Amino acid sequence: MKATCSPARSEQVKDAATQYVINRWRSALPGLVIALPCFLLPLVGFTVIHWSSRLGRIGPQIMLSVSLVVLMAELALMWWLFFRGGLRKLLRQQTEWIHRDAGVTLEQPTIPKVGWWAWPLAFILLPACVVGVMIVSFQAAVRFQPLVVAAGLTAVGSAVSLMLPTNAKRRFAPVHLLWWALYWSYAVAVAAGMPQPWRDVTERWAWCVRVLTPLILLIPIDVAACELYSRRQFRRLQELLAQETPEGGDAPD
Amino acid sequence: MHQIDRLIHEPVRLRVLTLLSGVKEAEFSFVLKALRLTNGNLSIHTQKLEDAGYISVSKAFLGRVPRTTFSITRRGRKALEEYWQALDEIRVGGETPHHTYRVFGILR
Numbered sequence: 001m002k003a004t005c006s007p008a009r010s011e012q013v014k015d016a017a018t019q020y021v022i023n024r025w026r027s028a029l030p031g032l033v034i035a036l037p038c039f040l041l042p043l044v045g046f047t048v049i050h051w052s053s054r055l056g057r058i059g060p061q062i063m064l065s066v067s068l069v070v071l072m073a074e075l076a077l078m079w080w081l082f083f084r085g086g087l088r089k090l091l092r093q094q095t096e097w098i099h100r101d102a103g104v105t106l107e108q109p110t111i112p113k114v115g116w117w118a119w120p121l122a123f124i125l126l127p128a129c130v131v132g133v134m135i136v137s138f139q140a141a142v143r144f145q146p147l148v149v150a151a152g153l154t155a156v157g158s159a160v161s162l163m164l165p166t167n168a169k170r171r172f173a174p175v176h177l178l179w180w181a182l183y184w185s186y187a188v189a190v191a192a193g194m195p196q197p198w199r200d201v202t203e204r205w206a207w208c209v210r211v212l213t214p215l216i217l218l219i220p221i222d223v224a225a226c227e228l229y230s231r232r233q234f235r236r237l238q239e240l241l242a243q244e245t246p247e248g249g250d251a252p253d
Numbered sequence: 254m255h256q257i258d259r260l261i262h263e264p265v266r267l268r269v270l271t272l273l274s275g276v277k278e279a280e281f282s283f284v285l286k287a288l289r290l291t292n293g294n295l296s297i298h299t300q301k302l303e304d305a306g307y308i309s310v311s312k313a314f315l316g317r318v319p320r321t322t323f324s325i326t327r328r329g330r331k332a333l334e335e336y337w338q339a340l341d342e343i344r345v346g347g348e349t350p351h352h353t354y355r356v357f358g359i360l361r
Binding site for chain 1: 288322
């Protein structure tokens with residue numbers, strides 16, 4: 001006869017424990033440490049190149065040098081991350097740290113295995129998308145700029161999420177959708193006429209402040225949502241285990 | 254027909270095994286919080302499970318802090334599966350008390 005209780009309960013316990021671990025707020029920090037330089041370096045590089053064409057008083061040679069330094073830093077970071085095993089090392093350390101911090105080690109690895117096509121995607125397409133979104137956003141009217149950025153981020157985020165295995169997507173989705181939803185709300189509200197912060201600043205460099213500051217301010221909300229979700233999963237785990245009483249009743253010790 | 258394993262049949266030990274069957278390893282403090290137990294209670298039950306070879310206990314120091322981790326052994330996993338199978342047999346085919354007594358090892 002096939003057992004019907006144990007595998008189902010074990011799977012539920014496994015699911016709750018996994019969601020508890022991977023959604024703890026501390027688990028988001030190493031990911032941010034890895035993602036922010038990848039995201040910010042192309043941004044800074046492009047902004048510097050853009051300034052160099054507009055601001056003659058600093059000197060094009062100096063600006064060009066700064067641009068080259070930023071570009072070299074980005075290339076060095078990408079080279080270390082993808083070709084020297086840096087990403088793998090960081091993720092392994094992150095996993096160990098998260099497991100030690102949570103007090104539990106999961107059976108399945110939290111680092112997804114990705115195909116070869118993920119590397120050109122991360123190395124070329126992701127920075128290109130960031131810069132592409134910025135260019136399109138610069139051309140748009142000020143009130144539509146956050147909308148362009150929201151659309152770009154959603155497209156890039158969806159492309160990146162294709163790399164994750166199905167179960168990871170399902171586990172990450174609820175809290176991260178909240179983040180996208182909040183930024184979309186902000187973008188739609190601004191497009192509808194809500195006054196933006198620093199709207200009176202007409203210089204292009206203020207784009208970063210106007211568009212990216214709300215995005216960065218939303219990170220703590222995302223992290224808090226992760227933590228709340230994680231705590232709920234821990235309570236679910238406690239409830240699951242509290243129900244774990246055989247029908248036969250308690251046996252004497 | 255499987256016999257009910259009386260060692261696993263105790264609710265706390267069943268919960269410990271169920272929790273460990275869903276993860277690779279778990280620290281003492283995590284199990285304590287997840288099962289809402291006291292230190293002494295958990296220690297006694299895990300010792301019994303360890304003596305039976307159902308879980309393995311490793312003790313180490315992380316800096317100066319002692320760290321005790323539990324993981325289910327292959328034997329423990331098999332015993333847990335057999336326990337649930339036995340319980341399912343009672344649930345599905347054990348309409349008669351005679352059958353139930355036999356499964357519980359009261360009648361042989």
